[in-house]
Amino acid sequence: MANMTLIEALLMAMDEELARDERVFITGEDVGKRGGVFRATQGLYEKYGATRVIDSPLAELSIVAIGIGAAMAELRPICEIQFADYIHPAFNQIVNEAAKTYYRSDGQWRVPLTIRTPYGGGIGGGLYHSQSVESFFAHVPGLKVVIPSTPHDAKGLLKSAVRDPNPVLFFEPKKGYRAIKGEVPETDYTVPIGPARIAREGRDISVFAYGMMAHYAVIAAEKVAREDGIDAEVVDLRTLLPVDKQAILDSVKKTGKALVVYEDNLTMGYGAEVAAIIADEAFEFLDGPVKRLAGPDVPAMPFSHSMQEFFMVNPDKIAAAIRDLTAY
Amino acid sequence: MANMTLIEALLMAMDEELARDERVFITGEDVGKRGGVFRATQGLYEKYGATRVIDSPLAELSIVAIGIGAAMAELRPICEIQFADYIHPAFNQIVNEAAKTYYRSDGQWRVPLTIRTPYGGGIGGGLYHSQSVESFFAHVPGLKVVIPSTPHDAKGLLKSAVRDPNPVLFFEPKKGYRAIKGEVPETDYTVPIGPARIAREGRDISVFAYGMMAHYAVIAAEKVAREDGIDAEVVDLRTLLPVDKQAILDSVKKTGKALVVYEDNLTMGYGAEVAAIIADEAFEFLDGPVKRLAGPDVPAMPFSHSMQEFFMVNPDKIAAAIRDLTAY
Amino acid sequence: MSTETLALPRTQLSEETLLEMYWMMLLSRRVDERAWVLHRQGKITFHVSAIGHEAAQIGAAFAINRGVDYVNPYYRDLALSLAIGTTALDFMLGLFAKVGDPFSGGRQMPSHFNSHRLNIISGSSVVASQVPQTSGLAFAIKYRQTQGMVDPKDTSQPRLALTCLGEGSTSQGDWHEGLNWAGVHHLPMICLVQNNVYAISVPIQSQMAVKNVADRASAYGIVGVTVDGNDVLAMYDVMKEAAERAYNGGGATLVEAKTYRMTPHSSDDDDRSYRTREEVEEWKKKDPISRFQSYLQAEGILTQALIDDYEARARDEVDAAHKTAEAAPSPAPEDTLGDVYAPLED
């Protein structure tokens, strides 16, 4: 066990997978000598060489498509998109191609591809270095969508992603890269893609979140426990697609109250699906409306600090929302 | 007034807008001599010439981007994407560019652009000629998303889209192109983007739908009225973004029951947002769970007739869902 | 470009091989014609045709290691698909979307060729999206060789990746990005553009401002060749050279086959609105099959008796395929739900 940051855990996972399986390679912009603009691949070029850690041309569509082709040929590509905001040029390759290949080929061709990309706001990145893009992809059957919120899960889930025979979108909360720390085993463990994780048990209200917001939700839950005696359960969804319905329903059935937190803009964000599931399948257990706390419906997060903070969901806003709903 | 098909109404709208405003032009694949693969632009090339009705290269990204540039220069482009399934290569231009230009320029540059595209299944088109893509775009503030279900609305809404100073995605239910008929005024009227339409008033249950499903929902409502004495209200949402929350809430508050119908796959489809809005803001008025009836969570609609029919939502399936929820 | 006679093959081909090429072109044509008939009869709902493209595709197929090298075809590649090892029955099962359709189990529209066994990749309908994926397949070939995971001389392994598309589809960004990788990484790849002058109704001069698609190769530092796509032997030669280049570490080739589709774009199309009958007739004179037939007859390789024989064989195969496919059951409705995710390995 070592205490490390989220990004160190990701680097460790990639290092181990490269060492374990010769079919694993990494490509993306600046992943080579530069070690990635966030340093997620630092040292891997030196260790594994230019054949396995490849600086791509500046073209996301092809980063993904090369990954798809190589995956169909049974290599195990890890493709890095430098910022989630730049995944959109590759949208067709992900949605029409990677996601549908297994289905359209009647199960003959599979695409064991991992696409890693940092997402989310609060780092002074403005409209094009702050986006949350998970909800677009959580709508696409055939994809798996994973977002870790702890270094332990980051390592274990990334290893699962690399070994998964399906295309996995692996979104990394970049604000947490260095801000989130935790214990990480040095062993070769995996965390399965699929099951959510109860980040904090509680009886009064269920808070559903993922990524940086799961981290913040735990902080908020501790705060309202301390200050208001509210016992909030925090469910870290971790895998957005396929969604762990059971975990969501179990928690709501226990607490009767549901708050869904995400930093994306509100409308059609991932919380809409969580809320819809609850409103259908846990309706009889609800003691109050299903609430969503999310970013405002504006095109993207502004750069100026004042506006960024207005946009960002944070522990205080979560705590306030917990208090409101608990009081309902 | 003339009785005409949905696609005739669309053609009429474009014809009138081309005649009315010299800044209006049309581009897309095969929109010229060929008159569009669905014949939506039939005769316009002959009438308005090659400068205003332009066959584009086979490249959707650039069809949209040319539209964005021309719109910034205050022309009024109508860009046709041949099938909604092929809008994905233009995703970045729509989501990162068209949607965010007004915001990022502090309101200096606007993008009065209309993107028309046929969407939806049931026409034997398989995975790549049947997709519903509206939910991706309904997540993007800065865009307007419009889907007509009657010839009257088709004409009036398309004219509003062309005149709107914002980028409007105009999705046309292709199964209804010739199947849906209705009265269309020959006058220069518009239908405002925004407000939903009560397609059928009722007291027992609210059915929310759009496009082909709104058409089917009315058929289903008449059927259950006849056969079961159920009085279902059908709300044709028409504009998906910005969403007409008030119309949704008013209807549910009246009926106490909500069924959301869409032909896209279930998870993260547009109905998730409608359900989430209801579960939050109409919670106290609900007499039963918020139900969704949608396509299955598979990558896309298969080609074979047997599988296509399994996938497609139809009036019978809607009627059954109305009965189930009414009986709750 | 002579359109009357065929180029003399630079590569020596046995009579047997030449006849096999002829046979494959003929079979493709007859299967294709039957599909049009079935469509007119209302028995199938859609067909997209390879008629006119047979020489381009058969020349290409015979130049590579069929069934081993990766092939990422497009919807017009019926002849190519047959030559690699799929059958008339395979195609008919797809056309009728029946149980046993080996391409997609009835999920995809017809002509979405696929066979994992033969290393034919299942494509989407989104034109050009397969091009950078083919670069990825070629990348994997090179990766395995560089890492010493396979012997570059081992002919049981894929040693190149071939993709096909129409000239219109080269307008897509996917094409640019795919060929750029091919150039930068010197990939064992062939991009075969079947330039039939139109993209549905859009003529090439509305599509690009260059005379030859192959001229674009210079933007990627790869070799570009334009060839008479209605001359199967010229096609074979050019493709053979491209294949050898790929096998020997010489990088990618862009091959442009100038050809013409002799039918409307698909059964949904009516080509009278955008091209003259005279133009179509002009090209029918350059029919790749008649041209090859004349050549083979002149060379004394093909006799009328043999032709009759081939025709009879083709008719039998097509009849049998058609009958079997028509009689086969439709997929169970619930098949809709299968193959969303590949199962985890242990």
Add this chain to the structure above:
Amino acid sequence: MSTETLALPRTQLSEETLLEMYWMMLLSRRVDERAWVLHRQGKITFHVSAIGHEAAQIGAAFAINRGVDYVNPYYRDLALSLAIGTTALDFMLGLFAKVGDPFSGGRQMPSHFNSHRLNIISGSSVVASQVPQTSGLAFAIKYRQTQGMVDPKDTSQPRLALTCLGEGSTSQGDWHEGLNWAGVHHLPMICLVQNNVYAISVPIQSQMAVKNVADRASAYGIVGVTVDGNDVLAMYDVMKEAAERAYNGGGATLVEAKTYRMTPHSSDDDDRSYRTREEVEEWKKKDPISRFQSYLQAEGILTQALIDDYEARARDEVDAAHKTAEAAPSPAPEDTLGDVYAPLED
């Protein structure tokens, strides 16, 4: 490519204009340097630099109808933006993201130049996405002229659209599709690629397999020119020719300016991991400003007194801009909610 002396200008430029060009280059450099200082002081969070690119940008700006022709810049276009008519204060307000930032009201990161008044288009950070949009702007120009909505000779109207980007960004599909339209429709457009050898850390040979970006013009049927981007006069000449071509219906031009960024990619970058100090020093010798200065001094156009004068003026402008911007208030948090949709017209 001579890197020591400047090309003799083919076009006659007045002394006044030459001095104005020098001044703009100098001002851009001094503003840029101040930004780096502010970043080191922790007063701003981000800066992306134009240092080294001034000749390419100023040569370009002076060749077009500044403030009238459409310009779709990229983040490195500080000198270009200044030359078109934005000010040091505009830039500083953006840098500090303060009220009054005319580019985006504090919404965008610094260096996202914009001015509707000057026909500078607000871009995203997504590289190359502006290229096909620029084709759209050029399309609109041609459309208006063809339809007789404007007089093609009317210099109060935009008559060309210029966009800039880095060499790395030409790998994007957007670039391909944009230039393809420019070629097919013969658009009044200039695509200026500022080739500084790197895309962040990725050297050009990992980006493309051609020697010159301009070689790619032939794929689009447009003119391509490579020019010494550190030679402001050579730049001016090439751009002038391109502009005249656009104005006179001659279609689009791809201009490649060979240059070098003398700083790391941005304030977030550390370039020591991917390029040697020797290489950087080598290029510093080719500093576009010193070169132009030497030339102007040798020609007797610029004196030391005048240089001192310009320096003082630049210092004053930069000081004033810096102070005003630093003192300005931050946007109200609720400004987040504005400008999502443009209001309907009547």
